Amino acid sequence: MKLFDADAIGETILRRLAGRTSRRGILSRAGLALVAAPVFPLLPVSRAQASKPDRSAEAKTAFARNAQSKDDTKCDYWRYCAIDGALCTCCGGGIHSCPPGAEPSPVSWVGTCINPDDGKAYLIAYRDCCGKPACGQCGCDNTDRETQLYTPQLNNDVIWCFGTSSMEYHCSTAVLVGAAG
Amino acid sequence: MMTMLRATAASVIAATALLAGATAAPAQSAPELQPETSDTMRADPPNPNWFYVEGGWDSPGTSIFDGLTGKMKGLVDTARLTDFAIDPAGRYYYVAESLWSRRDRGTRQDMVTVYDTRDMKRQAEITIPGRILIGARKNNFVISDDGRWAFVYNLDPASSVNIVDLAARKFRSNVELPGCASMMPNPGIGFSALCSDGSLATVDVTGKKPAITRTAPFFQATDDPIFDNYAYDLAKKQAVFLTYTGLIYTAAIAAQPVVAQPFSIQAAAGLRPGDTKPLDVNWMPGGRQPMALHRPSGHMFVLMHMGEMWTHKESGTEIWDVDLAAKKVVRRLPLKEPMNNIAVTQTAAPLLFVDGEGRKGWIIDPATGEKKHEIENAGGGVITVVDPS
Structure with a gap:
């Protein structure tokens, strides 16, 4: 039943950070936001040490079995396995770029998605673009290994516009962080 | 000629008199229409048959519908991303909200x-x-059983809870709660919340400093999560949890909560239990608000769909009626359209309310499955009922 160690490790790291950090200081709050993002790239290192995951068709989720790698303006594009919201690629932005005038959030929720071209899993950071009204184009809600609020870094409903000048949600990007084993 | 003219004039006068008589007669019996002035209706107190239906992302506002008539009774001012709660004594509606001094910018x-x-x-x-x-969350803003305290979940992105004294109408304190969220009131103690290590945390706020204790881990937070829109019964001091695969846990809520062994909702219906394995298509629970507990009878109503693991937001095509004490699914009600949120009134003859992506609301008699009312544009968000327990 224990399937996704990387997620559990990520959760542990975030919780440990949160536990050690007094949230009363604005600096510590900002620090957590800034620290949380670079923590995630460490995850694949831990993941690589784990036993080799099963990437056969039988082990893939319904999303992964049907994902494509050609069109990042469609909900079934492989990196979007746990995205929720408007695709920035449909809003004048790109896969890792905010549309003009919008600001990327330094923190994000994450997903582990399988690239159909090489069959490998990658860690994807879903960074919200903030500071403009909701884009409204290409709404997607994919839920591979998406969990509930007590594991917020794996929850795709939270407005992740922390540390930005405005918390208004505009659209979501899917930034490739690295291989996930 | 004169005679004829006179005769004609006389008949015209007679005819006019007749006509006048014909039109004047009803005016004598019906009251004359009066000019009006604008005024405002006064609402009835919160009613156990009412449903409070959040509009959703695109159409905020929480509409109140009478379950017996299907008619709208009013609207609570809830903007996008707010949380809504009802004073247990029925005096107040509470809205936890965030505003900025300049629309979406400026001072928060x-x-x-x-x-x-x-x-x-x-x-x-x-x-x-x-x-x-x-x-779309039910358990980020909860009121204590006596109506005195509000617990407001915060993520900034550290995790904590803000405690509000509703009697004094003052913010009281902030409790850091790393790795936990989705709260329920814990009568006489404070509140409890689910945690990412699979435990249930209890925060005792009765002392000078809040004291946090945790149960042993009992669920798998990343592999088979518990839906955070779970249900609780303050009168029985019992929480009911549901996982993505369909495990149902009950927990006795106290200073040290005790969680019972779970049972499978599919097994309770005579089917094989849900599994996390891909390609294992089964009846699975799903939706934003996938479960509703009828506290007086201990029956839980769950939105179910056919799917694999990780389809937990998918709308339900059936409602399953689970007798929690007997651990049996006693009824399966098919839905003509998939629905995403479900609530049940706490009355002796309960009514269900379901809504979904199309913002349509249905009021259903769970005893017969009959659709009593259909409300166009009711809302697509979570639903609240008055809890008289």
């Missing part, structure tokens, strides 16, 4: 706004240090 202001339930006017705005922005 977080507050619990208090509305009188009868004139529905704002009574107070209680400033708080912050709250999570998420929406």
Whole structure:
């Protein structure tokens, strides 16, 4: 039943950070936001040490079995396995770029998605673009290994516009962080 | 000629008199229409047959529908990403909300706004240090059983809870709660919450400093999560949890909560239990608000769909009626359209309300499955009922 160690490790790291950090200081709050993002790239290192995951068709989720790698303006594009919201690629932005005038959030929720071209899993950071009204184009809600609020870094409903000048949600990007084993 | 003219004039006068008589007769019996002045209706107190239906992302506002008639009774002012709760004594509606001084920018202001339930006017705005922005959650803003305290979940992105004294209408304190969220009131103690290590945390706020204790881990937070829109019964001090695969846990809520062994909702219906394995298509629970507990009878109503693991937001095509004590699914009600949220009144003859992506609301008699009312554009968000327990 224990399937996704990387997620559990990520959760542990975030919780440990949160536990050690007094949230009363604005600096510590900002620090957590800034620290949380670079923590995630460490995850694949831990993941690589784990036993080799099963990437056969039988082990893939319904999303992964049907994902494509050609069109990042469609909900079934492989990196979007746990995205929720408007695709920035449909809003004048790109896969890792905010549309003009919008600001990327330094923190994000994450997903582990399988690239159909090489069959490998990658860690994807879903960074919200903030500071403009909701884009409204290409709404997607994919839920591979998406969990509930007590594991917020794996929850795709939270407005992740922390540390930005405005918390208004505009659209979501899917930034490739690295291989996930 | 003169005679003829006179005769004609006489008949015209007679005819006119007749006509006048014909039109004048009803005026004598019906009251004359009077000019009107504008006024405002006064609401009835919160009613156990009412449903409070959040509009959703695109159409905020919480509409109140009478389950018996299907008619709208009013609307609570809930903007996008707010949380809504009802005073247990029925005096106030509470809205936890976040506003900015310049629409979406400028100074952020977080507050619990208090509305009188009868004139529905704002009574107070209680400033708080912050709250999570998420929406569609039932357990981020909960009221203690005695109506005295509000617990407001915050993520900034550290995790904490802001405690509000509703009697004094003042923010009281902030409790750091790393790795936990989705709260329920814990009568006489404070509150409890689910945690990412699979435990249930209890925060005792009765002492000088809040004391946090945790149960042993009992669920798999990343592999088979518990839906955070779970249900609890303050009178019985019992929580009911449901996981993505369909495991149902009950927990006795106290200073040290005790969690019972779970049972499978599919097995309770005579089917094989849900599994996390891909390609294992089964009946699975799903939706934003996938379960509703009828507290007086101990029956739980769950939105179910056919799918694999990780289809937990998918709308239900059936409602399963689970007798929690007997651990049996006693009825399966098919839905003509998939629905995403479900609630049940706490009355002796309960009524179900379901809504979904199309913003359509249905009021259903769970005893027969009959659709009593269909409401166009009711809303697509989570649903609240009055809990008289």
